[in-house]
Amino acid sequence: MREISFQKALEEAVAEEMRRDPRVITMATDFTGDPLEEFGPARVRFSPISEAVLTGMGLGAAGCGFRPIVNWRMVTFSFVAMDQIVNQASKIRYMFGGQADFPVTYRCSTGGGIGLAAQHSQSPYSMWMHLAGLKIILPATPADAKGLLKSAIRDNNPVVSFECSRLASRTGPVPDGDHLVPIGVAEVKRAGTDVTIVALAYYVHEALAVAEELAREGIAVEVVDPRTLVPLDVDTLHASARKTGRVVIVDEAPATCSAASEIAALIVEDPETFRTLKAPIRRVCAAPVPVPYSPPLEQAALPRREQIKAAVYEVLKESLRPKDVIAGFR
Amino acid sequence: MTLDTPELARMLRTMILIREFDERAIALRVAGKIYGAVHPYVGQEAVAVGVCASLTVRDRVTSNHRGHGHCIAKGADIRRMMAELFGRVDGYCKGKGGSMHIADFAVGMLGANGIVGGGLPIACGAALAAQLEGQGDVTVCFFGDGAAAEGEFHEALNIASVWKLPIVFVCENNQYAANNAVGVQHPRVDIAAHAAAYAMPGVIVDGNDVLEVDATTREAVARARRGDGPSLLECKTYRWHFHAMRAAPPPETRPADEIDAWKARDPIARLEQHVLDRGLLSAEEIGAIRERVTADLAAAVAFAEQSPFPDPKDLLVDMFAD
Numbered sequence: 049m050r051e052i053s054f055q056k057a058l059e060e061a062v063a064e065e066m067r068r069d070p071r072v073i074t075m076a077t078d079f080t081g082d083p084l085e086e087f088g089p090a091r092v093r094f095s096p097i098s099e100a101v102l103t104g105m106g107l108g109a110a111g112c113g114f115r116p117i118v119n120w121r122m123v124t125f126s127f128v129a130m131d132q133i134v135n136q137a138s139k140i141r142y143m144f145g146g147q148a149d150f151p152v153t154y155r156c157s158t159g160g161g162i163g164l165a166a167q168h169s170q171s172p173y174s175m176w177m178h179l180a181g182l183k184i185i186l187p188a189t190p191a192d193a194k195g196l197l198k199s200a201i202r203d204n205n206p207v208v209s210f211e212c213s214r215l216a217s218r219t220g221p222v223p224d225g226d227h228l229v230p231i232g233v234a235e236v237k238r239a240g241t242d243v244t245i246v247a248l249a250y251y252v253h254e255a256l257a258v259a260e261e262l263a264r265e266g267i268a269v270e271v272v273d274p275r276t277l278v279p280l281d282v283d284t285l286h287a288s289a290r291k292t293g294r295v296v297i298v299d300e301a302p303a304t305c306s307a308a309s310e311i312a313a314l315i316v317e318d319p320e321t322f323r324t325l326k327a328p329i330r331r332v333c334a335a336p337v338p339v340p341y342s343p344p345l346e347q348a349a350l351p352r353r354e355q356i357k358a359a360v361y362e363v364l365k366e367s368l369r370p371k372d373v374i375a376g377f378r
Numbered sequence: 379m380t381l382d383t384p385e386l387a388r389m390l391r392t393m394i395l396i397r398e399f400d401e402r403a404i405a406l407r408v409a410g411k412i413y414g415a416v417h418p419y420v421g422q423e424a425v426a427v428g429v430c431a432s433l434t435v436r437d438r439v440t441s442n443h444r445g446h447g448h449c450i451a452k453g454a455d456i457r458r459m460m461a462e463l464f465g466r467v468d469g470y471c472k473g474k475g476g477s478m479h480i481a482d483f484a485v486g487m488l489g490a491n492g493i494v495g496g497g498l499p500i501a502c503g504a505a506l507a508a509q510l511e512g513q514g515d516v517t518v519c520f521f522g523d524g525a526a527a528e529g530e531f532h533e534a535l536n537i538a539s540v541w542k543l544p545i546v547f548v549c550e551n552n553q554y555a556a557n558n559a560v561g562v563q564h565p566r567v568d569i570a571a572h573a574a575a576y577a578m579p580g581v582i583v584d585g586n587d588v589l590e591v592d593a594t595t596r597e598a599v600a601r602a603r604r605g606d607g608p609s610l611l612e613c614k615t616y617r618w619h620f621h622a623m624r625a626a627p628p629p630e631t632r633p634a635d636e637i638d639a640w641k642a643r644d645p646i647a648r649l650e651q652h653v654l655d656r657g658l659l660s661a662e663e664i665g666a667i668r669e670r671v672t673a674d675l676a677a678a679v680a681f682a683e684q685s686p687f688p689d690p691k692d693l694l695v696d697m698f699a700d
Binding site: 143 | 470481489491492697700
């Protein structure tokens with residue numbers, strides 16, 4: 049299979065959807081790749097730095113039959129457009145009684161770990177989850193990035209595509225042809241029986257690395273990637289939690305009111321899943337600080353592999369565990 | 379251009395309907411028949427009617443919190459508007475939106491909006507759609523003087539000018555943003571002055587003269603249809619009532635002589651005088667228009683009252699499209 053970068057996969061998704069449907073247009077202050085060359089200035093709009101109006105224009109054009117892609121570029125800039133996101137995009141279909149659809153896709157980079165300091169290292173997807181009315185995708189691999197973004201562009205609702213900065217240059221296999229990943233379907237990235245790690249975006253890869261290390265110690269870790277935060281594939285989360293009885297959730301957003309909190313709540317609120325749990329759920333999230341600039345501080349603020357590993361050991365320790373599993377690290 | 383008598387009669391009827399609709403809304407809110415907030419458009423009728431006279435059903439408008447007049451002028455059905463105020467299933471939004479979120483996409487009314495300035499970006503998106511469609515359709519964005527102090531106003535005018543969007547920005551300067559006089563909020567009381575900075579025509583219009591509003595809008599709409607870009611019209615007008623009411627009308631805080639002076643320039647009385655002076659309509663014909671409006675409103679209220687309330691089991695319906 050072809051190996052391409054996460055960034056290239058996202059560019060391919062946009063280009064393929066623009067080729068497929070002339071009503072797909074894209075607006076941003078700048079673009080990666082060269083969509084202007086292929087699609088021309090009517091459909092590829094270089095805009096002033098005006099996030100509020102761009103966000104609302106996406107809605108307005110969507111309500112009039114187009115499929116706009118508005119790229120905020122960094123999620124940080126979307127905060128300038130809070131009225132259009134919170135008061136308009138997330139509510140417009142419902143408050144008008146469903147009389148029109150608003151097929152708009154909002155793209156943004158997200159996350160820290162690349163030295164961009166407090167404002168440009170944020171992972172605020174739970175703020176958007178809270179609104180009820182926006183779909184949210186958060187891919188971790190090039191294949192998922194392409195397949196989910198294509199699905200987002202075809203979706204008849206506002207969708208926010210969070211694109212993890214640290215994954216931009218990461219490469220991976222991407223199927224040829226019209227590769228779609230459905231919105232709202234999680235993926236078990238690695239099967240295991242002892243502990244479930246639910247990980248988001250960059251931390252899917254960290255969780256897989258931890259799983260590989262722990263396999264050598266005889267601990268079978270299952271890694272679940274939700275891929276979509278709204279709607280969240282609760283069934284897959286429940287199934288994995290029931291199978292292993294132990295859950296660690298890893299994300300680089302701070303824990304308070306986070307996607308990790310929501311996932312934990314959904315797992316323990318389900319009586320059948322709750323009864324299978326053998327240990328308290330652990331969240332491994334960012335420290336509750338603005339992400340600092342200096343490398344040692346930034347590394348201290350964001351989740352690290354050893355923290356994930358420690359959390360796995362903890363849930364094993366705290367549970368009614370097979371003695372042979374626990375012996376190695378006591 | 380000179381409007382013919384049927385067109386003048388239609389304008390007069392629509393202005394009277396808007397006024398009586400909102401007077402009825404106030405009475406219904408006081409009586410506890412409807413809920414939430416009412417923002418009456420009374421006094422500003424010439425703006426909505428004069429502007430919408432230039433528009434076809436394919437043209438689109440966005441509105442604000444004081445949106446009943448824009449809805450009616452754009453051709454919305456007052457029965458479904460009234461049902462929405464009553465919170466019933468036959469309302470435009472099936473009772474989910476209420477007064478501040480009435481929309482009728484079928485007639486190009488893209489929604490009232492509870493956020494001052496919030497409709498400007500959405501209107502620019504509709505104008506972008508019209509530009510891409512290339513059929514010569516335009517978008518009109520209604521907003522108040524208060525919105526001109528919002529960032530979204532400046533972003534919208536800027537991008538509309540840079541991209542030559544087919545849009546007409548219509549500022550209804552009713553002299554007050556909520557309870558703050560225009561002179562307290564803006565260093566210049568002429569909102570149209572902003573047009574110069576965005577390289578578009580900016581025109582001050584007597585917003586209580588429906589014929590002047592109509593004539594000026596026709597020029598701006600023609601310019602937009604030609605592909606020559608946006609315009610900013612500032613219609614100087616006045617709301618006769620309070621900014622908003624909930625259970626009861628709030629006390630009046632504006633000077634009595636100011637209110638009297640504006641009421642003496644009643645846009646409906648002025649149009650009536652115009653048609654009477656020229657013998658275009660008789661007093662009897664105007665009386666018949668008023669009777670018809672009264673009957674239509676009574677029918678709208680009856681329609682709303684017989685419409686059922688939404689079933690709570692439908693709470694989550696309309697959240698997401700398939």
